[in-house]
Amino acid sequence: MKSIDEIRAEIESFQVENAENLEQFRLQFLSKKSEIQALFGEIKNMAQESRKEFGQLVNDLRDLAQNHYNEFKATIEAASDRKTTLIPDITRPASRQTVGSMHPISIMMGEVRRIFEDIGFSAVEGPDIEDDWHVFTALNFAEEHPARDMQDTFFIELHPDVLLRTHTSSLQVRTMEKQQPPIRVICPGRVFRNEAITSRAHCIFHQVEGLYVAENVSFADMKQTLLYFAQRMFGDEVRIRLRPSYFPFTEPSAEMDVSCNICGGAGCNLCKHTGWVEILGCGMVDPNVLENCGIDSTKYSGFAFGLGIERMTMLKYRTNDIRLYFENDVRFLQQFKAATK
Ligand code: DAH
Numbered sequence: 001m002k003s004i005d006e007i008r009a010e011i012e013s014f015q016v017e018n019a020e021n022l023e024q025f026r027l028q029f030l031s032k033k034s035e036i037q038a039l040f041g042e043i044k045n046m047a048q049e050s051r052k053e054f055g056q057l058v059n060d061l062r063d064l065a066q067n068h069y070n071e072f073k074a075t076i077e078a079a080s081d082r083k084t085t086l087i088p089d090i091t092r093p094a095s096r097q098t099v100g101s102m103h104p105i106s107i108m109m110g111e112v113r114r115i116f117e118d119i120g121f122s123a124v125e126g127p128d129i130e131d132d133w134h135v136f137t138a139l140n141f142a143e144e145h146p147a148r149d150m151q152d153t154f155f156i157e158l159h160p161d162v163l164l165r166t167h168t169s170s171l172q173v174r175t176m177e178k179q180q181p182p183i184r185v186i187c188p189g190r191v192f193r194n195e196a197i198t199s200r201a202h203c204i205f206h207q208v209e210g211l212y213v214a215e216n217v218s219f220a221d222m223k224q225t226l227l228y229f230a231q232r233m234f235g236d237e238v239r240i241r242l243r244p245s246y247f248p249f250t251e252p253s254a255e256m257d258v259s260c261n262i263c264g265g266a267g268c269n270l271c272k273h274t275g276w277v278e279i280l281g282c283g284m285v286d287p288n289v290l291e292n293c294g295i296d297s298t299k300y301s302g303f304a305f306g307l308g309i310e311r312m313t314m315l316k317y318r319t320n321d322i323r324l325y326f327e328n329d330v331r332f333l334q335q336f337k338a339a340t341k
Contacts, residue, residue: 004057007035011065016072025072029065036062101337105206105325108313109188112208115232119225121186121210126171128190132161134170138292139249152194154203164192167306168209169249172285175211176293181300182214188309199321206309211285213295213302219252219284222303226282230258233312239265241276250283250304261315270320277315280307 002010011029016022029036039058043051102110113123135153137143156162171187187209195201212221223242230240238261242254257278260271267273282305287297310322317336324332 002035004039004061007039008061008064011061011068014068016076019076022069022072022076025065025069030062030069036065099337101333101335102339103325103333104313104317104336104339105309107336107339108309108316109206109208111233112229112307112309112312113186113188115229116186116208116210119228121184121212124171124175124185124187125189126168126174126187128165128192129156130163130165130170132163134173135163135165135167138173138289139169140286140288140292141248145248154192154194165189166193167191168207169304169306171209172211172249172289172304173293176213176290176295181295181302182212183302184212184214186210197323199323202310202322202326204326205322207306208309209304209306211302211304213285213290213300215300217284217301217303219303222282222284222305225303226256226280226305230256230279233316234258234261242282245281245283247281247283249286249289250281251286253281253283256280256282256305258315262318270314277311279311279315280305282306 153166154164168187168189175185191207230238239259241257245253245255247253255278257276259265260275260277262268262270265275271277285302285304290297
């Protein structure tokens with residue numbers, strides 16, 4: 001049997017470089033079948049008076065082996081941690097970066113803004129939560145006028161004067177109250193109507209409203225401005241048509257259709273087989289509206305228009321369900337990556 005000193009020398013010279021060496025060390029010095037355990041087994045065969053001293057020596061030897069083992073183990077574990085955290089597998093293919101896209105409504109808003117900004121309109125914004133004056137009264141909607149029913153309004157309960165704006169025409173009023181002509185603004189924004197949600201209508205949608213007030217502004221100016229807009233938006237071959245209409249805030253009023261971008265005028269679902277799609281309302285600002293906002297209607301005249309962004313987006317990107325714009329299904333939204341600038 002090896003002596004205690006021999007075993008101690010072996011422990012001290014043992015080199016551990018990897019997990020296998022470590023296991024060999026454990027088997028040799030710390031397992032049940034190790035030489036140290038065999039020495040423990042010898043104790044009972046010894047003379048009574050040497051047992052205590054010998055037992056102490058073997059105990060020390062076992063502690064020495066255990067301490068070495070713990071140190072080796074810690075060193076090896078630290079090394080393997082370094083391997084996995086500091087040196088990744090550099091041959092692995094790079095992970096894909098996903099690129100987001102702008103929402104089609106934002107893309108369209110930006111496009112409409114750019115077209116009008118190029119001819120001198122500047123954008124103004126204002127509150128979604130409005131009062132009756134800015135949404136209806138100043139815009140010439142009489143108190144009991146049935147035209148108020150044209151736009152089903154969300155009122156803030158308990159307060160009939162506070163409501164969600166049903167059109168961004170409220171910003172015409174806010175602008176004219178603050179500024180004298182010449183005025184050339186567009187008003188992009190979100191609007192709200194208490195309507196059933198279908199493939200063609202939603203209770204939230206977006207508008208861009210335009211307003212031009214100066215001396216001698218005519219209906220012909222309006223028509224030319226809107227033709228320029230339609231051609232830049234849909235291409236030179238697009239045709240427009242103005243149909244007489246009614247809005248309390250304009251006189252005369254019209255609705256503008258463009259030739260259907262989907263069927264080219266031949267007739268399809270979106271244009272209800274007419275070949276035309278309505279995209280905006282417009283007209284000459286009613287003198288009452290100018291006066292309500294502190295502008296001299298004998299000196300100035302103006303035109304205004306309001307267009308629906310969702311309708312335009314459906315036309316431009318040929319989608320047939322307005323609800324897609326509010327569901328945020330990434331499979332739909334991802335398709336607008338190319339249009340994101
Ligand atoms: N505010 C109208 C709507 O939401 C759209 C509109 C029509 C705006 C004619 C105008 C306009 O400025 O002149 O249906």
